[in-house]
Every structure is written in structure tokens, then in C-alpha cells.
Amino acid sequence: MSAFASSDDRLPLYQRLRDQMHEKIASGEWRPDEPIPTETELAQTHAIAVGTVRKAVDTLVAEGLLNRSQGRGTFVRRPQFDGSFFRFFRQVTAAGEHKVPESRILSHSLEAPPAAVRKALALEPGEAVVWLERVRMVNGHRVVREDIWLPASKFKKLLDVSPGAFGNLLYPFYEEICGQAVASATENLTVETADANTARALGIEPGLPVVVIERTALGYNRAPLEYRVSRGAAEGFRYQIDIF
Amino acid sequence: MSAFASSDDRLPLYQRLRDQMHEKIASGEWRPDEPIPTETELAQTHAIAVGTVRKAVDTLVAEGLLNRSQGRGTFVRRPQFDGSFFRFFRQVTAAGEHKVPESRILSHSLEAPPAAVRKALALEPGEAVVWLERVRMVNGHRVVREDIWLPASKFKKLLDVSPGAFGNLLYPFYEEICGQAVASATENLTVETADANTARALGIEPGLPVVVIERTALGYNRAPLEYRVSRGAAEGFRYQIDIF
DNA sequence: TAGTGGTCTAGACCACTTA
DNA sequence: AAGTGGTCTAGACCACTAG
Numbered sequence: 158m159s160a161f162a163s164s165d166d167r168l169p170l171y172q173r174l175r176d177q178m179h180e181k182i183a184s185g186e187w188r189p190d191e192p193i194p195t196e197t198e199l200a201q202t203h204a205i206a207v208g209t210v211r212k213a214v215d216t217l218v219a220e221g222l223l224n225r226s227q228g229r230g231t232f233v234r235r236p237q238f239d240g241s242f243f244r245f246f247r248q249v250t251a252a253g254e255h256k257v258p259e260s261r262i263l264s265h266s267l268e269a270p271p272a273a274v275r276k277a278l279a280l281e282p283g284e285a286v287v288w289l290e291r292v293r294m295v296n297g298h299r300v301v302r303e304d305i306w307l308p309a310s311k312f313k314k315l316l317d318v319s320p321g322a323f324g325n326l327l328y329p330f331y332e333e334i335c336g337q338a339v340a341s342a343t344e345n346l347t348v349e350t351a352d353a354n355t356a357r358a359l360g361i362e363p364g365l366p367v368v369v370i371e372r373t374a375l376g377y378n379r380a381p382l383e384y385r386v387s388r389g390a391a392e393g394f395r396y397q398i399d400i401f
Numbered sequence: 402m403s404a405f406a407s408s409d410d411r412l413p414l415y416q417r418l419r420d421q422m423h424e425k426i427a428s429g430e431w432r433p434d435e436p437i438p439t440e441t442e443l444a445q446t447h448a449i450a451v452g453t454v455r456k457a458v459d460t461l462v463a464e465g466l467l468n469r470s471q472g473r474g475t476f477v478r479r480p481q482f483d484g485s486f487f488r489f490f491r492q493v494t495a496a497g498e499h500k501v502p503e504s505r506i507l508s509h510s511l512e513a514p515p516a517a518v519r520k521a522l523a524l525e526p527g528e529a530v531v532w533l534e535r536v537r538m539v540n541g542h543r544v545v546r547e548d549i550w551l552p553a554s555k556f557k558k559l560l561d562v563s564p565g566a567f568g569n570l571l572y573p574f575y576e577e578i579c580g581q582a583v584a585s586a587t588e589n590l591t592v593e594t595a596d597a598n599t600a601r602a603l604g605i606e607p608g609l610p611v612v613v614i615e616r617t618a619l620g621y622n623r624a625p626l627e628y629r630v631s632r633g634a635a636e637g638f639r640y641q642i643d644i645f
Numbered sequence: 646t647a648g649t650g651g652t653c654t655a656g657a658c659c660a661c662t663t664a
Numbered sequence: 665a666a667g668t669g670g671t672c673t674a675g676a677c678c679a680c681t682a683g
């Protein structure tokens with residue numbers, strides 16, 4: 158019954174149940190926004206008490222993989238990218254402040270991956286990538302410039318779509334066109350000075366500071382799906398953390 | 402959040418207990434690294450079941466205010482600043498990589514607070530501040546330059562200490578000398594270009610990007626204790642987040 | 646050995662959602 | 665009204681720590 162490695166029998170029941178449920182989410186057996194079996198069902202099928210099931214569900218809720226909704230059920234959570242660094246590029250629109258940037262794909266093509274991309278996507282030697290050039294704009298002003306690389310083996314269908322037909326949000330698009338759902342991501346923030354190309358792309362002076370965000374996005378099975386490098390003018394960027 | 406007001410009677414028992422325990426930590430009645438009463442004791446004094454106490458403790462553990470230790474007890478956690486932005490200034494020491502920077506206080510004095518400081522520390526009009534100038538160094542190389550402001554009402558004893566006698570870590574020092582314990586902090590990261598002063602202080606060229614970290618540190622009673630602005634060369638800075 | 650937190654159970658009742 | 669998750673209880677037994 159256990160898909161791959163069953164969890165250690167010496168672990169507490171609720172941990173073992175947690176691992177099994179995690180596996181069902183990772184494997185896609187339980188899909189995002191779908192309700193999982195009720196707590197009493199899970200208790201019966203695993204022949205354990207409801208309280209133990211609750212504890213397993215609790216941990217997965219705490220980890221952010223599940224959402225409870227009283228009276229409705231418990232649901233697999235769709236990943237939220239609200240915490241991404243991008244939220245912290247202040248779009249000083251003069252008028253309304255919280256303007257969502259529009260995105261435009263400048264070009265897409267099949268390429269041989271640079272070394273950094275091949276490493277980030279854990280590609281086999283010789284495997285090609287789909288390369289997207291993209292800009293994010295506010296009021297027609299270019300705010301962020303992005304290079305996006307995707308394994309061609311999973312994403313070559315994107316090349317059949319005209320750049321203008323790409324939506325504002327890429328991840329639902331990936332899922333719709335290529336059946337690849339993003340489950341998590343890691344972002345790295347660094348700072349560099351704008352070279353001539355970047356300065357032109359962002360409409361700023363060369364030499365000004367630029368915030369660089371590298372993102373590697375993973376699917377539910379932990380396989381790298383996307384590697385993305387984004388650059389935006391550092392002016393107006395602000396990121397906050399809380400320490401306890 | 403709840404400052405003093407006792408929690409709402411309509412809330413679940415475990416929530417109300419959680420709020421009361423939070424209050425005891427915030428007020429300093431339960432001190433860091435000290436064990437809190439046992440779960441059975443709490444259950445008896447509040448006339449509720451142990452399971453309910455466990456749930457209240459669980460939430461505080463999840464929030465990071467308590468640490469459980471099987472067989473020993475449950476303890477008030479000392480705040481950990483491991484997650485601070487400062488960890489992400491890579492100290493490229495050529496030799497060993499993870500060198501802890503040494504700190505030196507350049508000067509301390511009693512000052513009238515600039516407007517930004519008065520706001521951050523929520524000072525009364527006319528209240529003075531203690532101002533510290535500080536550098537962090539690796540291998541004699543200045544890595545970070547800091548301005549630190551503290552309410553004089555609580556920290557004027559620091560002026561009696563010679564700058565050389567300040568320790569490498571300020572927060573234990575604050576607690577020792579002034580009896581003020583830091584419980585939490587908020588940090589904001591922005592980027593600017595080095596002006597002449599900053600460039601000289603950091604030993605870099607003017608105009609190069611500088612990472613600016615503003616930190617407001619709070620005591621257990623949520624009162625602002627310290628406002629700090631730190632600047633370091635953006636080169637070698639890298640910060641990572643994970644998104645789920 | 647005594648006392649702590651950790652796991653697990655079984656069941657009662659409440660609050661909310663949907664139909 | 666039926667079914668879901670939410671709260672609360674009471675008690676058994678286990679695992680770890682300290683004296």
C-alpha cells in the first residue's frame with residue numbers, strides 16, 4: 158500500500174499517518190483544492206483513534222499543506238506565493254498604491270541550457286530547455302525583467318503558444334498547458350549593479366543597484382520545474398522579516 | 402497582541418489559557434530559560450483537563466515562545482537571532498568561511514533623537530537617546546557600520562561603560578547592565594548607493610550598492626528598546642526564503 | 646524511583662456548512 | 665437534518681531525565 162518507502166514503524170502513529178498523507182499530496186493522489194477524506198474515515202481505514210488523526214492533520218496544517226474548513230472539510234492547499242520577494246517591489250504608481258503588475262512575454266525559444274540552469278534544473282546531459290524572456294510592467298513602466306528556463310521534456314508545448322497568449326500568471330498556465338503544478342519554491346536575493354543590458358531593459362542608469370531574485374520552483378514530487386532569474390531596480394525595494 | 406485586557410470569555414479554553422501564559426511571559430513573570438509549571442499543575446490551578454493545557458502549550462511552542470523538553474519540563478525560550486539578515490553577509494575570509502564578526506563600539510553619547518528615531522522608539526517629546534556608533538569587522542576588515550539608538554530613560558547606564566568594555570553581543574550586555582531584555586525584533590531590508598561617508602566607513606567606492614538593515618527591537622512588554630540602522634556592502638550579500 | 650512531557654484512546658458535545 | 669471539523673474531557677501507558 159505504501160507508495161515508496163513506508164515510514165519507520167518505531168515512529169508514533171500520528172507521524173506515520175502524516176508521512177502517508179504527505180505522500181498522497183506529493184504524488185498528486187490528493188489534488189489541490191480537493192477535500193481529503195474526513196477524519197472519521199481516516200480513523201476507520203487506518204484503525205486508529207480520531208484524536209490521532211487530528212494530530213496528524215494538525216501537523217500538516219501547520220506545515221501549510223492542508224487547510225481546514227469547519228463544516229466543509231479539509232483541503233489540500235494550493236501554494237501561495239504571497240510571501241515572495243516580488244511583493245516587496247513597491248509599485249509607486251503615484252495614484253493607487255497596490256497595483257498588480259502586468260506581465261508580457263517578449264520571446265520564447267528552445268535552447269541549450271547554460272551551466273547554471275542545467276544545475277538548477279538537475280537536467281540530464283544534452284536535455285534542452287524552453288527559455289522565456291518576460292517583463293513585468295506597471296503603468297507601461299518596466300519594473301522587473303525576467304529570464305525563465307523550463308525543462309523542454311515537460312514544457313515544449315509552451316512553444317506552440319504565441320507569446321501574447323500567455324496569461325499574467327505563469328503557474329496556472331503551466332498547469333493548464335503542460336499539466337505541471339508548482340508546489341514550492343526557493344528564492345535567493347542578491348544585489349548587483351546594472352550593466353548596460355539590464356539598465357536598458359529596466360530604464361535606469363547603468364551602475365545603479367539592482368535586486369536579483371533567483372527562484373527554483375519544484376513540483377509536488379520535488380522535481381525542479383522552473384529556474385527563474387528576475388532583476389528589478391533596487392530603488393523602492395523593501396523586504397521585512399520578524400525575529401522571535 | 403492582547404496587552405493587558407483579559408481574553409474574551411467566548412474564546413475556547415485553550416485560547417484563553419494561551420493568552421494568560423503569553424501574558425506571563427510578556428510581563429516577565431516567567432523568565433527566559435526558566436521552566437513553567439508542569440502540565441498537571443496548570444490543569445489543576447485552572448481546573449481544566451490536561452489535554453486542554455497541552456493544546457495551549459502546543460500553540461505557544463509553535464509560536465516559538467516555549468520549548469518542551471521531555472522529562473525535564475517546558476521552558477520559556479530565549480529569542481534567537483539566527484534568522485537575522487546579518488547571517489547573510491557572507492564573510493569571505495579566504496580561509497575559514499564561517500567567521501563570526503568582531504564588533505567594536507566607536508563612540509557613545511547622549512543625543513536628541515532625529516525624527517525617524519523618535520518615531521521608531523515611540524519616544525515622548527523631549528526624551529533623549531543614547532547613541533552608539535559601531536562597526537563589525539572580519540579579519541580587521543570593516544564589514545558592517547551601525548548606528549544604534551536607545552531610550553536614555555532605560556539605557557543611560559551604558560554611558561558609564563567605556564566603549565572598549567562593550568561585549569561582542571549587545572543584547573546580553575543590555576540585560577546585564579540595564580536590566581532590559583530583548584524579546585523580538587523587526588528588520589527591514591533596503592538597498593542604497595554608498596555616499597562618501599558610508600563608502601569611507603566600509604572601505605568601498607562611493608556609488609556602490611549598500612544593503613541597509615533597519616531593526617527595531619522590542620522588550621517582552623512590546624515596548625521598543627532599540628532602533629538600529631546597519632549598512633554593509635551589497636557584494637557578497639545573499640538572503641534566501643522558501644515558499645510553500 | 647519519582648516526576649516530567651509524549652502518545653494514544655474513546656467519547657461527549659458544540660459550531661458551522663450544505664442541502 | 666446530516667455531516668463536517670472544533671473543543672474538551674478523562675485516563676492509560678510510554679520515554680526520558682534527574683536525584
